[in-house]
Amino acid sequence: MHTTNRFPATDDDQRESTSNTNVCVVTFPIEKSGNMPVSDLVHILTRLANHVDVVGGGENLVSIGSSDKVRVFPIRHATGRNLISRIFNYIITQTKIFVAVIAETRSVDLFVFFLGGEAQVLPMLAAKVLGKKVVLAPGGSSTDVLRQRRDPALMFVEMGELFNLLMADRIVLYSERLAHSRAMSRFLPKVRYAHHHAIDFSRFQVTTPLTRRENVIGFVGRMAEEKGILNFAKTIPRVVGRDSSVKFAIYGDGPLLPVVRKYLEELNLGSKVSINGWIAHEQVPQALNQLKLLVVPSYTEGLPGIVLEAMACGTPVLAAAVGGIPDIIESGVTGILVGTNHPSVLAESILETMHQPGLLDQISLIARRTVDIFEPDAAAESWRLALEGLAH
Secondary structure, X not given: OOOOOOOOOOEOOEOOOOOOOEEEEEOOOOOHHHXXXXXXXXXXXXXXXXXXXXXXXXXXXXXXXXOOOEEXXXXXXXXXXXXXXXXXXXXXXHHHHHHHHHHHOOOOOEEEEOOOHHHOHHHHHHHHHOOOXXXXXXXXXXXXHHHHHOOOOHHHHHHHHHHHXXXXXXXXEOOHHHHHHOOOHHHHHHEEEOOOOOOOOOOOOOOOOHHHOOOEEEEEOOOOHXXXXXXXXXXXXXXXXXXXXXXXXXXXXXXXXXXXXXHHHHOOOOOOEEEOOOOOXXXXXXXXXXXXXXXXXXXXXXXXXHHHHHHHOOOOEEEEOOOOHHHHOOEOOOEEEEOOOOHHHHHHHHHHHHOOHHHHHHHHHHHHHHHHHHOHHHHHHHHHHHHOOOOO
16 A cells, blocks of 8 residues: 655645555544544544544444544443453453454554553554554543542553553654653653644534533533542532522533432432533533533543533533643633632632633633644644654
């Protein structure tokens, strides 16, 4: 197969790529919350490559394979009930991906290991042994998530992640902050910076001005411990007890949904909180345009897409200063940052922010302009530069 020696620059007037490079994105089977990050990255790469395959993913990603340039090979994963069964099933799933990667090497020039791919040792080994270039692009940190959960599988995953960092030809991160926060100093020579977010500004835009929205504070995301959802729930009675005009809306699903629902019911907060469950990505712009403030109380993050989408919709974001969030949010200018996600700190910051409507209006306007860099062509150009020189 003839391939170019670099990814070509994108053209604002021509979205079809002229590259003959074929790319395969490798992920671990993901939950619904991982659908859009993978979908965004794939659509960015289609602007640079002749063809993009996705191995792993899961059934949630089948829909992105509707393009002629994209094929999806979903792989199922069983979690297991205890540490031994989890590790066994994890190895079984890696073996399935390993076999798929070997098959892909016949037609693929470059592998990009994405969500959950940072610890996929067997697939990484297959790609490297068969002479393919490999990029590691951790969207978040699996080890940080496991550490937060006090998961006994942490050491097993840490070893896999270290092996892949050593084996990768290039590591693509959002920012220098993430490189240093993840103690990657020894790998900096092969680190490049790009983002996988591509915002559709025709959908994510201001449809309801902030001044016309009710005092509704929202959470949108996976209801898991690392996302800080329990702290957010404990923030609610602290806020409504001091300001009866404020209401809350929760959008999402996950293992802690029953816990959160029970906690709020026991406090008789049903009239102040709506729990809406998981919503399709097409419904997210409407939900964001109903919020006066979005709260992101995570313990660990990469750069969550919901932050950028909220900013595009003119919805101010109050977030814990973790991961790549401080790279896009300047506190008091493009959003509000808090040093900890403790419920008392979140409550004080929410109340202080909600009582400054002028500040909210200012943040809404500036934040909307800030996310222009996540326009699809700009995202593709950042990836072209990050991958430059890797294709044979």
